[in-house]
Amino acid sequence: MxxxxxxxxxxxxxxxxxxxxxxxxxxxxxxTIEARNPVLGAYLTWDLDxxxxxxxxxxxxxxxxxxxxxxxDNINVEGQxxxxxxxxxxxxxxxxYTATAIQNLRQAGAxxxxxxxxxxxxxxxxxxxxxxxxxxxxxxxxRIPGGSSGGSASSVAxxxxxxxxxxxxxxxxxxxAALCGCVGMKPTYGRVSRFGxxxxxxxxxxxxPITRSVADAALLTNHLCGFDPRDSTSLKESVPDFTAVLGRxxxxxxxxxxxxYFIDGLHPDxxxxxxxxxxxxxxxxxxxxxxxxxxxxxxxxxxxxxAPAEASANLARFDGVRYGHRSSSANDLMEHYLKSRSEGFxxxxxxxxxxxxxxxxxxxxxxxxxxxxxxxxxxxxxFTKAFEKVDVIVSPTSPTxxxxxxxxxxxxxxxxxxxxxxxxxxxAGLPAISVPCGTIAHEGANLPVGLQFITKALDEATLxxxxxxxxxx
Amino acid sequence: MSAHSIDIHRVxxxxxxxxxxxxxxxxxxxxxxxxxxxxxLAKLDLSGVEPTSHALPVYDVVRPDEARPGFSQAQALxxxxxxxxxxxxxxxxxx
Numbered sequence: 001m002x003x004x005x006x007x008x009x010x011x012x013x014x015x016x017x018x019x020x021x022x023x024x025x026x027x028x029x030x031x032t033i034e035a036r037n038p039v040l041g042a043y044l045t046w047d048l049d050x051x052x053x054x055x056x057x058x059x060x061x062x063x064x065x066x067x068x069x070x071x072x073d074n075i076n077v078e079g080q081x082x083x084x085x086x087x088x089x090x091x092x093x094x095x096x097y098t099a100t101a102i103q104n105l106r107q108a109g110a111x112x113x114x115x116x117x118x119x120x121x122x123x124x125x126x127x128x129x130x131x132x133x134x135x136x137x138x139x140x141x142x143r144i145p146g147g148s149s150g151g152s153a154s155s156v157a158x159x160x161x162x163x164x165x166x167x168x169x170x171x172x173x174x175x176x177a178a179l180c181g182c183v184g185m186k187p188t189y190g191r192v193s194r195f196g197x198x199x200x201x202x203x204x205x206x207x208x209p210i211t212r213s214v215a216d217a218a219l220l221t222n223h224l225c226g227f228d229p230r231d232s233t234s235l236k237e238s239v240p241d242f243t244a245v246l247g248r249x250x251x252x253x254x255x256x257x258x259x260x261y262f263i264d265g266l267h268p269d270x271x272x273x274x275x276x277x278x279x280x281x282x283x284x285x286x287x288x289x290x291x292x293x294x295x296x297x298x299x300x301x302x303x304x305x306x307a308p309a310e311a312s313a314n315l316a317r318f319d320g321v322r323y324g325h326r327s328s329s330a331n332d333l334m335e336h337y338l339k340s341r342s343e344g345f346x347x348x349x350x351x352x353x354x355x356x357x358x359x360x361x362x363x364x365x366x367x368x369x370x371x372x373x374x375x376x377x378x379x380x381x382x383f384t385k386a387f388e389k390v391d392v393i394v395s396p397t398s399p400t401x402x403x404x405x406x407x408x409x410x411x412x413x414x415x416x417x418x419x420x421x422x423x424x425x426x427x428a429g430l431p432a433i434s435v436p437c438g439t440i441a442h443e444g445a446n447l448p449v450g451l452q453f454i455t456k457a458l459d460e461a462t463l464x465x466x467x468x469x470x471x472x473x
Numbered sequence: 474m475s476a477h478s479i480d481i482h483r484v485x486x487x488x489x490x491x492x493x494x495x496x497x498x499x500x501x502x503x504x505x506x507x508x509x510x511x512x513x514l515a516k517l518d519l520s521g522v523e524p525t526s527h528a529l530p531v532y533d534v535v536r537p538d539e540a541r542p543g544f545s546q547a548q549a550l551x552x553x554x555x556x557x558x559x560x561x562x563x564x565x566x567x568x
Contacts, residue, residue: 096548189528203527232534233527301511312488319489321561326554336564338491350490355504357488358479371514373524378517380525413506429528457529 003028004159008067008216011162015066022055022066025162026113029068032160033114041135042145042155044073045081046114054111064223065109070161072152073115074122075099075207076196084198085118085130085148088318088325088344099196100228101165101207108223116151116164120346121315122172122200124148125415128405129348136405137180140445143402146176152210153180157448163211163220167197169204170303171397171422174434177210178397178450181436183467184210185217188457189429190235193228201310202233204303204426214435214468218242221460237458245465251285253466256390260296261421266399269440273449274396277437277470281394284473286466291390293382296424298375303423304416305359305372311349312356318344351412380428387456392466395421397434397450401442421452431460435467477508 003011003025014020030048037043051068058066071077074084076095083090102112119129127135127150135150137143138158145154149166153176156164166173168186177184185208192207199205209220225239257278262271282288320326320340327339345353359368386393399418408415425432437451451470455463481501485492492500546559555562 092554093552096544096551190531229536233529233531235529235531295517298513298517301513304507305511305514316489320554321563322549323552324554330564333564333566337489341489342491345490350492350496351500351503353488353490354481354484354500355507358484358504358508361484361487368511368514370524371517371519372511373526374519374522375514375517376525376528377522378519380528412503413510416507416510427528 004032022058026051026055026068036160040154040158041133042151044115044117051113059109062109068111068113070114070164071112072149072166074198077102077112085120087131100193101224119148120349122148123348131346137402146179148172150176153177156210157182166210167207169200170419170426173208174422175398178434179402181448183217185433188431190233191225193231193234195230199314201307214471218464242464245461246468248465250469253286254390255286255288256291256393258293261395270449273438277451291386295378295382299423302372302375305368308352308356309360312353376427383428393454395452397452401447425454431463433467477505
């Protein structure tokens with residue numbers, strides 16, 4: 001049996017008792033990658049020699065000592081590629097520095113191993129926007145793994161990674177975790193440093209874990225969080241031990257169900273699964289009540305103004321001068337910019353840069369960008385009011401199960417609308433987690449459904465407590 | 474028919490993207506649909522609402538004005554598609 005089926009805690013036990021070595025574990029993961037990645041397409045690259053070298057010196061006395069963790073390909077690890085799933089960084093970019101989140105993991109003894117596929121620059125919810133290959137859902141190989149952290153979810157659910165890092169701007173950790181049947185957690189905005197995460201929308205991006213259990217997610221989150229002076233949005237908050245709450249019951253916990261999340265577009269079988277999950281929470285002693293987040297419907301429009309606006313500014317750095325693709329056919333500087341960028345970026349990235357540029361352009365700024373920033377206030381206020389009444393908000397993670405590959409290509413608006421349940425937590429900066437909530441029989445496949453938990457800012461402890469009680473209950 | 478009309482070529486130029494005529498037509502149609510959806514924002518009563526640029530209140534973060542270690546010249550140039558004389562090279566801008 002492969003070691004990759006074990007939990008991080010079980011593996012740590014084997015490592016500390018010297019039943020296995022860190023190198024054994026890295027080799028075991030590598031052999032599962034070699035066997036299954038040709039089918040799943042979760043990894044873009046993996047450097048076994050580098051990981052084995054790190055395994056030699058990994059401090060096994062540390063909480064993550066000797067555990068290889070797979071990394072979404074938008075988080076810099078010095079000396080490794082970091083493509084963002086884009087042609088523009090695929091040719092000749094080697095990370096010249098290491099992200100703080102990776103430094104923190106290493107300090108806890110972990111070994112970053114393998115680079116995971118993603119929607120180009122994290123723009124998308126299916127990983128089909130990667131310029132570098134197709135990633136498949138382990139639950140049904142003709143279906144999308146979700147996205148943008150599709151490689152992360154596919155590798156973890158497919159048993160070819162022990163755990164992975166993803167990034168979440170509008171649901172990019174939680175939605176693929178839901179569609180593939182694993183756990184995905186987005187911490188409070190500012191908990192995890194964004195230094196070294198290639199920016200998509202800076203006011204929304206957050207790094208987090210994708211794992212096979214809530215306990216594994218809590219353990220990893222312990223070692224991702226922390227103040228970092230190199231990220232000006234980093235929070236100076238102490239980080240509790242999130243594993244300490246695992247196993248606590250949820251008797252009397254007040255759980256709110258936002259009525260705006262149980263809507264027409266919600267697939268009836270997904271709703272049935274979610275309702276069953278809610279009944280389980282009630283059976284565990286939680287107090288369930290309906291709440292209202294009245295501005296939910298404005299979330300998608302708000303997000304798809306703000307995120308592309310920020311992206312259009314962030315992606316201006318890809319100028320073909322300092323790094324990334326450079327056109328060989330330009331005659332002057334303007335042509336150099338136009339051609340380098342147009343040859344390097346794929347269609348969804350171009351679409352969002354155009355949208356972002358438009359909403360920020362003279363004459364439209366007030367109508368779109370400023371309006372969206374105000375709408376963001378209303379969405380945030382909805383949550384503030386809701387958390388006066390409840391401790392946790394529970395909802396479906398995604399309104400539909402995994403689509404077939406290719407099903408939504410060419411209909412960007414429909415794809416955007418499916419982010420409706422995950423976007424609000426990003427706009428409000430709140431922590432949220434998706435936990436497996438059964439499977440549904442759909443078009444001949446058994447497809448995973450995810451249940452989303454949201455708490456108030458910095459209350460990850462309650463989030464893990466509720467999610468863990470649900471998972472083991 | 475969309476109520477919006479985007480001058481897609483102007484926007485593309487601002488974004489430093491070059492679009493073929495086919496791409497321009499294609500993107501313009503898709504963006505019109507997306508912008509139609511964004512009209513939901515116009516229906517909200519936003520009078521007196523303050524804009525939010527960041528979800529959590531972290532403002533005016535400064536650090537001491539002191540030199541600190543950074544990239545060496547070689548590191549900074551390590552990913553440059555073209556460099557010359559230890560500098561980034563760009564197409565000629567002055568005749």
